[in-house]
Amino acid sequence: MASRIFKRWSSSTTTTFIGKQTPSKAHLHQPIPDFAFPRGFLVSGTHVGVKKSPGPPDLALLVSSKHPTSAAAVFTANAFRAAPVTVSEDVLAQTKGRASALVVNSGCANAVTGAQGLADAWSMARAVHNQVPGLPTVSDSEPPAALVMSTGVIGQPLPLARILPGIAAARKTLGESFEHWSSAARAFMTTDTFPKLRVRTFKLGDHECRLAGISKGAGMIHPRMVPPGPLHATLLAAFATDAPVSPRALTAALTYASARSFNSISIDGDMSTNDTAALFANGAGAPGMPELQENHPEFNVFRNALTGIMQELAQLVVRDGEGATKLVTVDVQGALNYEDAHAIASRISTSALVKTALYGEDANWGRILAATGSVPLSKALDPTRVSVSLIPRDGSAPLSLLTRGEPEKVDEVRAKEILVEEDIEIRVELGLGKESAKYWTCDFSYEYVRINGDYRS
Amino acid sequence: MASRIFKRWSSSTTTTFIGKQTPSKAHLHQPIPDFAFPRGFLVSGTHVGVKKSPGPPDLALLVSSKHPTSAAAVFTANAFRAAPVTVSEDVLAQTKGRASALVVNSGCANAVTGAQGLADAWSMARAVHNQVPGLPTVSDSEPPAALVMSTGVIGQPLPLARILPGIAAARKTLGESFEHWSSAARAFMTTDTFPKLRVRTFKLGDHECRLAGISKGAGMIHPRMVPPGPLHATLLAAFATDAPVSPRALTAALTYASARSFNSISIDGDMSTNDTAALFANGAGAPGMPELQENHPEFNVFRNALTGIMQELAQLVVRDGEGATKLVTVDVQGALNYEDAHAIASRISTSALVKTALYGEDANWGRILAATGSVPLSKALDPTRVSVSLIPRDGSAPLSLLTRGEPEKVDEVRAKEILVEEDIEIRVELGLGKESAKYWTCDFSYEYVRINGDYRS
Structure with a gap:
């Protein structure tokens, strides 16, 4: 048997192909001034050992320090949606769109992992919730105010014994600087060759609000993400704004912007089991301003800013597509x-x-x-x-x-x-x-x- | 500009990939005894100069010597269907499913060629009709009893000045032997690495009827061919049987068999503008037997034989898919x-x-x-x-x-x-x-x- 395999792979049956080198894309991750990130959000990216140790960051945390924080997400339409997709959707339903934190791991997709995978994803969400400053701890019967995303290999159990202590440790590394956001963006990466992080600002009345986003690819990318109801490398994206936006308006804006960004890209035509884009809004940038609703005249200002940053990050995902030169x-x-x-x-x-x-x-x-x-x-x-x-x-x-x-x-x-x-x-x-x-x-x-x-x- | 192009392709920006060699597939074209081919059909494959001269056969003729001959075809569902597709569909409608000949050229798809392309495809059909022994010649206002298929480059005009004399010359090379059928199969080829020709027999009452088929690939292969109404390298296939089958039953059998063969293969997921599978039945193998109708108890014998040979030829197309090793x-x-x-x-x-x-x-x-x-x-x-x-x-x-x-x-x-x-x-x-x-x-x-x-x- 070994000899049969060897025969197929012996040098006498190989051919050499000369290809263009894929361009280096490191320059697409540039420093961003610390003051450009949305207020009231703390982030980190740490290595907890989902990927081989020592290694790159494989766990990202995003935490709002102002509660309640509105949250919305769109999820893959794949029938084999992974456990973190199911859990995040349930969280949003149970909290009526109020979630203050996000945890992301790369290296293991927690997909096709059955009941244990679901329990693991719930454990991650609860562990993160209990690290958020200012939130009462939740029991096992209460919904945590935290979303979960995973990306990596399908069908392997999550190494929870490394992730849970990792989440507790990660809390101590939270911060607001470019380095913190950059580490978080690195923790999203699988076959990506550079972290994908962008910011922009927009005006709501007299308030200059901020918006930051992270995304990752770089294969199994042909998302069709839909709002809760029905939706490897995998498309993951997370956005945070310090504008005040109601959960319902947040979902509307995210759905609109997803259609024109992440749901309009393809690297290989394959839809993942884990695609998720989440968006948090805590209002810390516009003190005293009531939450934006869909019918507010300035709702479109926010929606356009969101569409812009999502298109920018979606294009970065394609530019970093597996083997892409164009x-x-x-x-x-x-x-x-x-x-x-x-x-x-x-x-x-x-x-x-x-x-x-x-x-x-x-x-x-x-x-x-x-x-x-x-x-x-x-x-x-x-x-x-x-x-x-x-x-x-x-x-x-x-x-x-x-x-x-x-x-x-x-x-x-x-x-x-x-x-x-x-x-x-x-x-x-x-x-x-x-x-x-x-x-x-x-x-x-x-x-x-x-x-x-x-x-x- | 030249220097920019050179720079991109200079050896300093290339990478070497080691791949498995695609297996040689020449052995898949084996001699077939002359007596196995359907009676009353003459075929040829000649070089007329659509491809570079001197070169391989690029024009195939298939002619029935017994009239009327039933004919049926399924055509690509692509909105940019090529001129020969439109013409063949019109021929079948005008002759009510009676056509005695087929001409196929490789090297030029006659697709996206406008009004001239249509006129050229009609000229080919008429020229072939007028070479069929035993058919009265047709004027420009009468429908020819001949179908046309083309495969090759899109958007280039058909070199009719070489094709029309080629058709007249090809008539003299018509014959019934394996060599004739093999040359015809070669004339279908574009990026194929071997000709695809198969035969089989089936019993209708006391008659042993024969069925032969030719197909080609080897790229832009993901056909969805449908009966007349709405349907590069391209999927082309042609079948001839000496069983007696009515045009309507022929269409029913071809539609059924296409769904389970050529419409169930993919090489690259791309649907061509020219996909066509045609089937001729002249009854020469069952003298005196009336034409099979769909409700005849032995219709399924024929349909099963057809499905079998179409699956065999469809699989040969995939096996010869561009770059395929499996x-x-x-x-x-x-x-x-x-x-x-x-x-x-x-x-x-x-x-x-x-x-x-x-x-x-x-x-x-x-x-x-x-x-x-x-x-x-x-x-x-x-x-x-x-x-x-x-x-x-x-x-x-x-x-x-x-x-x-x-x-x-x-x-x-x-x-x-x-x-x-x-x-x-x-x-x-x-x-x-x-x-x-x-x-x-x-x-x-x-x-x-x-x-x-x-x-x-």
Whole structure:
């Protein structure tokens, strides 16, 4: 048996492939001034031993020091949702959207772990709750005001004996500085090559409120996250703002922003069992201001800020996709409705033929068109109205590949000049209506196959 | 600009990947006795210059010498269906399912070629019709009794000036031997590495009828072909039988068999603009027997023979998939209905993570499960009822990976022993009902990326 395996892997049956190196992305994690982070939130990232020790941070804590804190989350639509997904959803239901803390572990997804996995996730949530300053401790029968996220290997039990003491120890490392937020972002990482952390500010009346977010990828990324009800590497994202927002308005904003950010990205077309994006709002940045409701005139200011930071972090996830050498924006315009535009953008973004052509920097519009035409729509496409073009990122003129169904005589030198860039935009105009959708994807490289296909060592 | 391109491709920014060699598949094309081919059909494969000259056969002819001949076809559901698809569908509608010939060219798909493309496809059909012995010539206003298929590059005009004289010349090379059928099968090929030709026999009453089929791949393969009404490399397949079958029964049998063969395979998840499977029946093998109708007791004998040969040829397409080193059967059982089972089998078969794990010969059931759980179904899955196992092809005991939602302690040595084989079967049991569906897919390799990602030279 051993000899059979050896034979298959012997050097006489191997071939060498020369691939582009994936670009280093370390520069995408830049220092952020300490004063830019939302007030009243403490964070940390520590190594507790879920991953091999010694090792990188594998446990992140996020704690609000002002209660009650509003919380909302969207969860994977996968039928095999992991224990932390179920627990976090239950917490939000039981606390009516009031949760003050989040714990995240990387290295083990606590997915397909049965009853023990559920008990473990509840234990994590309770342990974190009991470390939050200013909250009464909870018994085993009360809902903890803490959410849980896990990411990593599926089907392995959580090493709770290391996590629970780790949570207690992590409390002592909580802080508000860039270093604290940066460590927390590192603790989210699995196959990511850099931590993903961004901040922004927005005005509510006289108050300048702050918003921070963390996300991670970098494989099994094609989220469809929905609000509670129904939803490995895995998409995880967490956001904190010191604006005052009601739980209901928080859910509405998160749902809107998720659709236009994390639910519009794909790395490999695979939906994880653990995808979760959570959002906390504690009002510490606008003392005395009542909680924003959906019908408040300034609700959209908050929603737009949230959509912006979520798009930024979603694009970072794609840019750091397994084996990715390019960030590709797919912009489908002229659809009858948003759903059609989104479905076509999603199909183009998951096409292996489109993604390998992008890796090869080849203006192969035939593959884009075949993907476009394969989507069942509410009303059939009219091939004579469809146009495809490449949009240069330097603001120069678009390069038409297909115009209203007629192939253009493509300037291959110009096409190559656009496609050699790290950032690429494909625009498909359907010519049927006024709705549009954007999607972000990456290319498909040798490195992707190596990361996911090399036999586990 | 040239220097920028050079910089990107200079050796200082390349990485080397060591991959398994894709197995040689030449042995899958074996001699077939001349007497095994259906009576009353003449075929040829010639080089006419669609591909570079001198070169391999790029034009196939199939002609029935007995009229009328019943014909049926299923066509791609892609909105950007190519001109030959539209023309073949129109021919069948106008002739009410009576067509005696087929012409196939490889090297140019005649897709996204506008009005000229349509005119070219009609010209091909008429030219072929007028070469069929025993048929009156058709004028430009009459429907020709010939179908057309094209496969190759999208968006390039058909070189009709080489094809039309080629059709006239090809007539002189028509014949009934294995060499003739083999040349025809070669003329179908694009990125295929071997011709795909199979025969079988079946009994109708006292008559032993014969059935032959040709298919090709090897990329942009995820067909969903449907009967007339609404449907690059491309899936093309052609079948001929000397059984007598009515056009209506022929369509019914082809639709049934397509669902269980070509519409249940995926190489890269991409649906082509040209997918077509056609079937001709001339009755030459059962003189005096009336045409089979759907309600005839022996209709199922024919339908089963057809399903068998179509599954065999569909599997050959997958086995020859671009970069494929494995043929993987995905068998989803215990579904509430066929559609649910088929949707899950399709999702598993297109998962980049599952396919790279198969290339890595890694028993990563978590990826299979995540793919299974991501499919919207008529009724939600119950994770505690789902089992996943590997079925060895040598008849030895299945290897359970997950049993009713509980991960098994997997014998990795045994798993490797199964996964190292070229033929692999994954079984997913849903535990909800009695319906099942099979799908065939291949692994995802470095070679796949090379074939589709290397810059056009």
